Amino acid sequence: MxxxxxxxxxxxxxxxxxxxxxxxxxxxxxxxxxxxxxxxxxxxxxxxxxxxxxxxxxxxxxxxxxxxxxxxxxxxxxxxxxxxxxxxTQSQQGLEPIRAGRFHVHTPEHAPLAVAGVRDFVIPASRAFGTGQHATTAGCLAMLTHMKRQGVVVRNLADIGTGTGLLAFAALDLWPQALATASDIDDVCVGVVEENAGLNAVPMGAGSGELVMAVADGMAHPVLQVRGPYDLLIANILAGPLIELAPHFADALVPGGQLLLAGLLETQEQMVRAACRRAGLRLAARLVNGDWSILWLRKRTGVRARSSRPGQLPDWAKHW
CATH class of the missing domain: 3.30.70.120 (Alpha-Beta Plaits)
Incomplete structure (x- = not known):
């Protein structure tokens, strides 16, 4: 005190x-x-x-x-x-729980939901807990749940710019046998992710169903490179880095691999999508939470992609 x-x-x-x-x-x-x-x-x-x-x-x-x-x-x-x-603790006041997709996320000051079929995660406020990402985090949780229900299979995933580790934890909950890697440019996140993993019974390690943490700027890190290519990449960061990293994300994905992007304002969406199109990534679905866009994209498999409208999320995924 x-x-x-x-x-x-x-x-x-x-x-x-x-x-x-x-x-x-x-x-x-x-x-x-x-x-x-x-x-x-x-x-x-x-x-x-x-x-x-x-x-x-x-x-x-x-x-x-x-x-x-x-x-x-x-x-x-x-x-x-x-x-x-x-x-x-003072700074946590006003951080209301997130309820999105099959997930409920709360700080220690709030009780778990304890409802069958809903995974509770407790994430204390910390140096890596950004309140500005609250809406985008909810959108990513909803989109990950939607991807799972659409039949997406993930054996190897990475969460780029992980912060608290939450989205990596959620992806491992949906695909519990996957290899998982989390990275962040800020080395303080290593301790934060390890602490949060312990609080939520998420195993750290290099094996199936475990999470590896790395300090990395973008995709240029030996751990990220040696553990790829990935079936799923998650990046809840900012529009500028998303545009810059789009070709690197595409290079790190298997053909037909999935990319989940967030941290961009709706007004920035077209610029991000244009960069992704140039990298061979095509929109599968999108949602908007407040001013923020959440994008699910797929890497082209080499066969000319059909032109189609992105899928719409079901109602259950839109409850924040």
Whole structure:
């Protein structure tokens, strides 16, 4: 237990959402500064606040880092010292459970669902738990469930930019005999993934039904290369890296392999899809959760692909 501080900025919803997206692209962001964006009240859905928790009194550098997230000038920043508490727990408030597809994801402050046919995952807030990915995480969980019900078979999978490890855990739950690899550019995620794996009884290791963790920038890492090619790649990151990595994803997939992409705004979807088409990847299904697009693509098998509209998700997959 220790003293903690909070920086708050009030702005319109699109401004706060843009700041959250900008934060995901800051390489040198201090991992002790945890962000959250939320509406001020249910009856004011367009009035939002950005909150930043710190385990210390914010200095000039901290305030400048928060202000820099706002492209058109930062709103007024308020700074307050919080009562003596666990600052990580404080930052978790407002992280409501995710219910998507066959999964229920919650922080330790919420109870498991404990319903037959639904897999509960407990994921504590941590340096790798990004609130900006909450909607995209839900979309990926729903899409993975849909892929399984559509008959997709996965023997070898990788989750690129895994963060907490959650999507790799979910994929292993759906395809329990698969080889699984998770990677992230941030080495702090190694400990986070290992801790979360232990909390959720996900075995770490290199064998069937186990998860290997690697620190990697994109696909250029010996572990990712030697364990490929993959039946399924998952990447819930950002539109820019998705566009850049599209040909590398295609190279790492078996013919007919599956690619699940998220972290892109709906306004960025056409650019991402264009990059994927150039790499020989074709859309199988898509869904939109709020402002975020989730895309399921397939690698062409060498036979000329038929032109067809992407499949639509059933109603069960759309409940967030």
């Amino acid at each position: 220790s003293r903690s501080w909070k920086i708050t900025a009030f702005a319109a919803r699109p401004v706060v959402e843009a700041a959250l997206v900008a934060h995901e692209d800051v390489i040198a962001w201090d991992p002790e500064m945890v962000l959250s964006g939320s509406e001020i009240a249910e009856d004011k859905p367009e009035d939002w606040r950005l909150e930043v928790w710190l385990p210390r009194k914010p200095d000039r550098v901290d305030k400048a880092a928060v202000a820099a997230l706002f492209a058109d000038g930062a709103p007024a920043l308020t700074i307050e010292e919080l009562p003596e508490t666990d600052w990580v």
